[in-house]
Amino acid sequence: MFSNLSYKVQKRIIIVAFLIIPLLLLAVFSYFPALNLFYYSLTKWDGISKTKEFVGLRNYVDLFSKQENFIVFKNSLYYLGGSVIQIGLALYFSSILSYKVRFKSFFKGVLFFPYLLNGVAVSFMFMLFFRPEGTMDSLITAIGLGAYTQKWLGNPGIINFSLVAVSIWRFFGYNFILFSGAIQSVPAEMYEATEIDGANRFQQFWYVTLPFIKRVIELNVILSISGSISAFEVPYIMTGGSNGSMTFVIRTVESAFKWRKYGLASAMGIVLLIIVVLTTLLQKKLFGDNKEVDA
Structure with a gap:
């Protein structure tokens, strides 16, 4: 089945296959933590309780003020x-x-x-x-x-x-x-x-x-x-x-x-x-x- 595909398509499949794991690791250990960090920055949280109070940009205001x-x-x-x-x-x-x-x-x-x-x-x-x-x-x-x-x-x-x-x-x-x-x-x-x-x-x-x-x-x-x-x-x-x-x-x-x-x-x-x-x-x-x- 794979051999019936054109060389160009096979090349793209191979490239994508080799990139899946690195991109997945990059997303899990870089992008997702960064997005999670941004979400935490919009909350009031003590790091222990299960609930996080959403406060918007208040933390940024406190930081600069x-x-x-x-x-x-x-x-x-x-x-x-x-x-x-x-x-x-x-x-x-x-x-x-x-x-x-x-x-x-x-x-x-x-x-x-x-x-x-x-x-x-x-x-x-x-x-x-x-x-x-x-x-x-x-x-x-x-x-x-x-x-x-x-x-x-x-x-x-x-x-x-x-x-x-x-x-x-x-x-x-x-x-x-x-x-x-x-x-x-x-x-x-x-x-x-x-x-x-x-x-x-x-x-x-x-x-x-x-x-x-x-x-x-x-x-x-x-x-x-x-x-x-x-x-x-x-x-x-x-x-x-x-x-x-x-x-x-x-x-x-x-x-x-x-x-x-x-x-x-x-x-x-x-x-x-x-x-x-x-x-x-x-x-x-x-x-x-x-x-x-x-x-």
């Missing part, structure tokens, strides 16, 4: 600034280590190693590092700057800088390995041609490396923006959001599991999803989607 619910987004700016530093450092070191450098493999391993560590372990490690009279204070005292010791996780003025520094160290290796792989894909002939023309290292980087790894940089930018908005692991474990380190995701988790406001937490989740989608669309608009044309 109550300062304590939305102002935590300002802390995302600290992580966004840290992401810019992180991308710059990763791009710098990946460029340096793309040339012939002694112990290159060792340095690559050292730079990538923090990303292999468990986030919880990293957070507890830096809790000891930043505690009063801990490693940070000991290092500062050892170089004669003991007067500048601080409550690194207790001072609202500097706590976010401390947490961002941990995040930079924690996720630096991810950006570094992406840039390193992208730079290695640049044809060696391009560098040889620029050397013949008398270009220095910076000119090679600006006119050869950057254009070739543009797409990877764009990817890292959008991931960094999304990661800055959804910062959770490090601040939650190290401070629990205290002393002015509350992030939007921590506020969402507390709304759901501490205050039992699942409707409000769902609304916050929807807002976060919309922001990520809009950021992605903005990135596509700014960077464009023009394909490279081979000369």
